[in-house]
Every structure is written in C-alpha cells, then in structure tokens.
Amino acid sequence: MPHYHPDIDFLTAHVAGTLPLAQSACVAAHLNYCHECRRTVSGLQEVGAALFERVAPEVVSEQLLDMTLARLDEEPPLHFARQQAAGEKTPAILQRLMNGDFADLVWKKVTRKLAISYLRTGDPGHEFALYHIRAGGRIPLHDHCGDEITLVLQGGFSDADGDYHAGDFLFRRSGEEHAPTALQSEDCICLGVLDAPLRFRGWAHRWMNPFVQLRPG
Amino acid sequence: MSPSGSDRQDSSIATPRGDEWSDCLLAIARSADRAAFTRLFRHFAPLIKGFALAGSRLSANHADELVQEVMIKVWQKAAAFDPNKAAASTWIYTIARNCRTDLFRRLQKFDTPLAAEDVAPDGADEEPFEQIQSRRNGQRVRELMAGLPVDQAQILAKVYMEGKSHAEAAAELDLPLGTVKSRVRLALQKLQIQMTA
C-alpha cells in the first residue's frame, strides 16, 4: 500500500476532468496501486453525480431524440478502454501508452546509471517520461522551474526526505531541489511528469542541461 | 429529482433498489428496448445538455452533439452497467464527463492516443463490499449536498459542472486560490469524502 498520495485537490480535479492530461494519467496510474485513493475517487464521483442530477436542465428538441434513435444501430467505435486485470503490476494506462513493456521502449542513456524514455500523451504543456535508475544509482541533484510529479513504478528510491516505493506519488513544487537515489537492492523505474525542464546542479552535471529540454506531448 | 421516490426509507442497499433508470438500462441491455431508451433520454438528455452548456465553453450545436454522443454510448454500453456498483445517474454522469472532456480536446485539436475513459474509467472494479459502501456513500452524498452552504455548493458546481480548474474558479469569483481550495476541501469534508492526503 503506497504511503504518499495525490492530495485531494489533485483527486478532485482528476474526477472533474480538469486536471491536465499528463497529470491525470499519472493519478490514474497511482490509483492502480492505491485502494484508499480509489475509494476517495469513488466518493468524488458521487459528488459529481449529485451535482449532475441538480444541474439546470436545458430544453432538448424532439428532433434530437429522433436523430439519436436513428443512430442507435451504428457500429460502436473500436476504441475500448483497457480493463486492468487483477494482479497486474504495470498500470493499464501505462501499458496503453507504452504499447508493450518497459523493455520494448527506446531508452535514452543520460548517465551510466540513468536512462530516460519519453512517452507521448498529447498533453502540450507537460512532459511524461519514464526514468530507469540502476540499483544504487542517483539522479544528479536538480531543481525545477516548474512542478514535478513522480510516481514510483518498480523498485524504490530515497532522497533527503524519505524512502519511496511502488505506487508512491510525490509532488514537488518548482524550486525544490532533490537528488533521488535508487535503493541498493534493485533497479528503480519511475514516471515523471514535468511542466518545465529539470535543471541539474553542480559542475559535473551542468553539461547535461542542453540535453534535457522539456519535451511535451 | 430522485427517481425512486417512496422507497427512500430503506437505507440498507445490500441489494440494489429497483429504480426506474436502472431498470431502463437493464431493459436496454437485455432486449435493446427503445421505449426504455426514450424514457431515459427524456430524463437525462436535458441534464446532459445543461451540463454541456454550464461554463459556456460549448455552442448549442456542440451541446446537442454531446447529448447524442452520450446517449448513444449509454445505449451501446448498457450491458456494462451494473446496478450493484453505481446508480444509473452516476454511471451516466461519468460517461457524460468523459465525452465532454474528449469533445473539448477534439475542439482544441489536441492530438492524443488517450481517450478520457482510459484515464478515468466509468466503472472501477471493486470488491462487493466496496460496491455496497459506494452505493451507500452515494446516497449519503446526495442527502448532505442539500445542507451545503451556498458558497461551497457554488464552488463545487464551478469545478464539476463548469469544468473549471481551481485557478480558473478563483479568477472568476475574484477570490485567492487558497480560498477556493479550502472551500472545496470544506465542502468535501461536509460531504464526508475521505481524504488520504
């Protein structure tokens, strides 16, 4: 069971459909691990439904009913949301975006211990990327000009504030610095959603900055 | 606006109460019942259109398009509706919300491999106990909603019905963002929504 959760503002915006797509996908992935947040989301959905029942109704013409009835036998479109099978580790939303497994992705090597793979969500304001950190490896100290969400998918990492494991959802505001280190025992894969590029600190890693421009979409 | 009127005193919902709208959905699933669909349409289409026009980001034409799209989806997906899991109105609301999100994105020429229902599925799979809980919560939320202070109800409507972000709601109401967030939280507390963080 995860220990770090999206706060209620995130969950509310997720349910109301107002959260930017990349962030919402990240919340959806957390729900895959988190029974408590699923329960909260179900409650928030009831709030939406209760408001929907009370919305000021608008007049709908008979003609619209007829047009709708005439279209009922149309073939449904071929897009089906993928249902999560019980016990599956990788969240369905990521399986859809990856078209396969972690091993099938193109990984861009940043350091000996760190590789990044960018996934396309179509969100024009956010980068959505997977980080593969080798056991014991660290992501160089960095800060952000924007906000960052991290979701641990496999293994775990630690930083100055604590240890994080699969399912943990972390939100860092712009300006906060950190240098996550993967646990010694296994590799760590996490998902990062950024609304502005990372900035690496420290001489040794400055050279990387031009390579880590934000890639939204 | 409760469809089930008189059998309200029964608060134990171990088995789903037969209510008119669930029955319509079941009839559609069972026998492609167009009369049941028409009853459902007459009740929900005006709500879907009201939902579409709240926040006035859609034209009347787009609102009608949304009504059709949602109701056709209701028809096509009726077999997936499970009255044990959710009230008919909750299920239809989630479909309407997802269709509206997709329509917004289409209008903004947003090119994405994800449909809104990939991100927020309309039927979360939970254990039977959870399902009873969530039906019970749904009933409680509806009862508590009536007692919300106007300013809190107004914010919730902006967020959910008008689809405004907290920041947009703050700008429109000329309130600090922190005030909007705390009003939303207060409202959700009053509705007894459990918060993990």
Ligand SMILES: [Zn+2]
């Ligand atoms: Zn959680």
